[in-house]
Amino acid sequence: MPSRLPADCLNEIFDYLEEDKPTLHSCLLVNRLWCKISIRILWRNIWDLKYSVTYQHRPKVASAILSTLVACLPNESKELLYKNGIFIPTPTSKPPLFNYVAFCKVLSICEIGRIIDDTLEKIPITSQSLKDRKSLIANEIIKMFINQISSLKLLMYYLIKNIPYDISFDCFFGARNYLINLSELGCNSNLPSEFFDQITQICHNLQSLTINFENEISNELKKLISLQNNLKNLYLFAFDGGDWTNIIPTLTKHSNTLTKLHLYSDHDDNLPLSFVSLFPNLQEIKFSFSYVGTQFEDFEKLQNVNFPKLQFLSIPYQCPKPEYVMRFLENNGKNLKVFYTEENNRDLNLSIAKFCPNLINLFIVFSYNELDVLKTIFNNCQYLESIKIWCGDGFLSEKEVLETVAKYSPKNFRELKIYNDPVSELLPEDLESFFIIWKNRTPKKSLTLIIIKEYDSNLELNKENMEIIEKYKKLGIIKKFETKEYGEDESKNYI
Incomplete structure (x- = not known):
């Protein structure tokens, strides 16, 4: 046996x-x-499962999740839905095999709203307004989570247009024990003050806080931030004119504990950035500004600040000015392990080679005539293991990148990511040549090849290319090959 x-x-x-x-x-x-x-x-984070599938399959997955949650509802909740003309089919007429909800460590109010919105139009409902239907279903599901989860790790509560606003706070905080060990919170700044007041009474040990800033910032939110004992990760998002300026004084208490800071803005206001200097122990800084053309002059005040523990830096396109970033790298590039930049600037790219010798992961953009710069980076950054490069019109070609990677990349290099703009133009003979050279490298390393695309990749559609890839996968030359949608491969930790 x-x-x-x-x-x-x-x-x-x-x-x-x-x-x-x-x-x-x-x-x-x-x-x-x-x-x-x-x-x-x-089921620890069932909401993550929803986005682990392709876009066209998400409605089907959302429907399956909602059906399972409804099957787990207590009988009184099911009866309440029936009485209000809401009939949501369940996977089986029998009780579920497991108490799925009890396994959850993440509660996402906005995702509950999304899966309800994704599937509600297919559900026969005979009474009540659409908003009332969503609210009723959402509240019953939230009550079930609160009653079944013994210890919640992450709570996400964002107000978006598809989320019912009239969540019952009485039921939300009815069982306080499940929030005692909460370590991560994501929320809008304009949630009712009552929400922040209740959370503040229970949670003093949040390690990660994400705030989407709207027009309102309550004193209760400031109090919540101030009373945390060991805040390490802070993510600030400014939408539609939102502004994080008013909470900056509150953040000073966390000057020694904060190690990760992400700042995002979708508008062209000159939001303050210099307050980043308050946190000398930062290991990760990510700036993300989607408004093209914004220079964010306030970054000028950061270019001479030293962050001795900084290992991860992400800088968006055209923001801030390249000369500011170059000076910043001169002061902080030595310890960087990961650097992400969408700026296409020759001098900036050369400064990476000069000031960032210990990089492991890099995302960078080269113009069509900057192949020498890529070689210089490979020569100077001998610890580099992974690189993501933009290829296509006006940029380096895939063939050039493959040849240079095969001949000049450091000995520990193991992962190549290519973003195709607009589609792959790689010929089978170029692909074969690359793998032959890679096979003969010393030391031998199996390669991960990832194609990132916004459109259907010609590489996938070319039968001969795929046959070559399969051939070298069987030989062990390729460890993994996959295609991803643009943005799908990014995470909080790696590029």
Whole structure:
């Protein structure tokens, strides 16, 4: 009889697969024990599962999630929906095999609203207004989560147009114990003051805080920020004229604990950036400004500030001025492990080679005549393992990039990401030549090749190219090949 690993060992092993959803799904079919352990992990953050599929399949997945949640509702909640003419089909007439909701560690009010919005038009409802229907379903699901979750790690509560605004706060804070260990909170700045007041009474140990700034910033929100004991990660988003200026004085308490700061704005107001200098222990800084042409002059005050622990830096297109960034890299580039820039500037690219010798991951844009700059970066950044490069009209060609990577990339290089603009023009003979050279490199490293696209990639459609890729996968030359939509490959930690 074959030996059987105990459940606690399987739990530890499966924990390492948390980001590998396909493997976890395959484990569901082995036996009941494997199924139970996999389900626990998959349902920790069921909202992440919704976005692990392609765009066209999301409505189907949203419907499946909502049906499962409705199946888990207590009988009184189901009866309430029936009485109000709301009939949501469930996967089976029998009770669910597991108490899925109890496995959750993440509660997303906005995602509950989204899955309701995605599927409501297909559900036969005979009474009440659309807003009342959404509110009723959402409140019953939220009450179930609150009553079933023993310890919540992440709460996301964003007001968007598809989310019912009349969430019952009485039920939301009815069972306080589930919020005691809350470590991450995401919210709008204009949520009712009552929400922030209640959260402040319960949670003093938030490590991560995300705020979407609207026009209103209450004193209760400032108090919530001020009373946290060990805030490490802060993400500030300014939408439609929103502004984080009013909370800057409140942030000073966290000057020594904050290690990660992301700032995002979608408008052209000259929002303050110099307050970043308040946090000398930052390890990760990400600026993201979608308004093209904004220079954010306030960054000038940061160019001479030293962040001795900084390892991750992300700078958006045309913001700030390249000369400011170059000076910033001169002061802070030595310890950088990850650098992301969409700015297309030769001098800035050369400064990366000069000031950032310890880079491991890099996203960079080269003009069509800057192949020498790429070679210089490979020569000076000997620890580089991964690079993402923009290819296409006005930029380096895929063929040039492949040849240069094969011949000049450092010995530990293992991952190439190519963004095609607009589509791949790579010929089979160029691809074959690249893999032959890569095969003969010393030391030998299996390569991960990722194509990033906004449109259908010609590389995928070219049968001969795909046959070459499969050939070198079988030989072990390619570790992994995949295509992704633009933006899908980015995360908080790596490019």
